[in-house]
Amino acid sequence: MAETTQAVAAGEKPLVSLVSTSKQVVRAHRASSLLMLAPGVLGVLVAPFWVQRFGVTVLDLGLFLAMYWLTLGVGLSVGFHRHFTHGSFQTSAPLRWLLAVLGSMGAQGSLTYWVAVHRRHHELSDVEGDPHSPNLAGRGIAGTLRGLWHGHYGWSLSYGLPNAMHYCPDLARVPYLAAVNRNYRKWVLAGLLLPGLVGGLVTWTWTGAFGGLLWAGSCGSSCPRTRPGP
Numbered sequence: 736m737a738e739t740t741q742a743v744a745a746g747e748k749p750l751v752s753l754v755s756t757s758k759q760v761v762r763a764h765r766a767s768s769l770l771m772l773a774p775g776v777l778g779v780l781v782a783p784f785w786v787q788r789f790g791v792t793v794l795d796l797g798l799f800l801a802m803y804w805l806t807l808g809v810g811l812s813v814g815f816h817r818h819f820t821h822g823s824f825q826t827s828a829p830l831r832w833l834l835a836v837l838g839s840m841g842a843q844g845s846l847t848y849w850v851a852v853h854r855r856h857h858e859l860s861d862v863e864g865d866p867h868s869p870n871l872a873g874r875g876i877a878g879t880l881r882g883l884w885h886g887h888y889g890w891s892l893s894y895g896l897p898n899a900m901h902y903c904p905d906l907a908r909v910p911y912l913a914a915v916n917r918n919y920r921k922w923v924l925a926g927l928l929l930p931g932l933v934g935g936l937v938t939w940t941w942t943g944a945f946g947g948l949l950w951a952g953s954c955g956s957s958c959p960r961t962r963p964g965p
């Protein structure tokens with residue numbers, strides 16, 4: 736099973752706490768990260784050919800904006816970040832469930848994974864142990880470029896897994912949130928397929944369905960993008 740490390744503060748070093756670093760976990764983290772990147776990259780590669788052949792419709796654009804706003808704006812920024820990580824506001828259980836689902840459709844990791852990483856980031860901002868600091872990769876142009884890569888994506892291929900029971904027991908112990916968490920990959924799939932379904936039903940054509948899947952699902956929900964700010 737995953738090993739857990741807890742380095743006690745030494746001298747002026749901060750507490751480095753509870754991150755599983757076993758090869759098994761890092762491999763699983765890497766596979767999950769690549770899997771989440773794939774739909775967005777595929778979408779970006781296919782999009783120019785699709786535009787050449789079929790153009791872009793108002794419905795495609797509308798679905799793209801709707802899914803982008805719902806997943807990144809509402810789900811990840813308002814839900815995962817402000818509400819679940821920082822507790823900036825309180826709300827009802829049904830709305831918490833909806834925020835958790837929309838954030839999961841944003842394909843940046845499951846709820847407890849996202850919150851655990853982000854709480855750890857705030858605990859150790861820009862010092863050793865910060866999961867995705869761009870400022871710890873050395874000096875000079877090479878260090879800056881290494882930091883840019885690490886801060887945006889590289890960290891998710893090499894970093895361990897913060898222990899959710901340490902960082903967010905307040906979420907892990909809520910049954911309906913734990914259920915959303917368990918079904919994370921299904922929600923990602925729903926974020927891809929749902930706009931395709933809408934596109935297909937509105938136009939009653941396969942091109943309408945694929946347009947929805949491509950623009951709103953692949954590029955809107957899962958497009959590679961940076962995480963919300965602090």
Ligand SMILES: [Zn+2]
Pocket residue numbers: 816820821853857964965
């Ligand atoms: Zn924050």
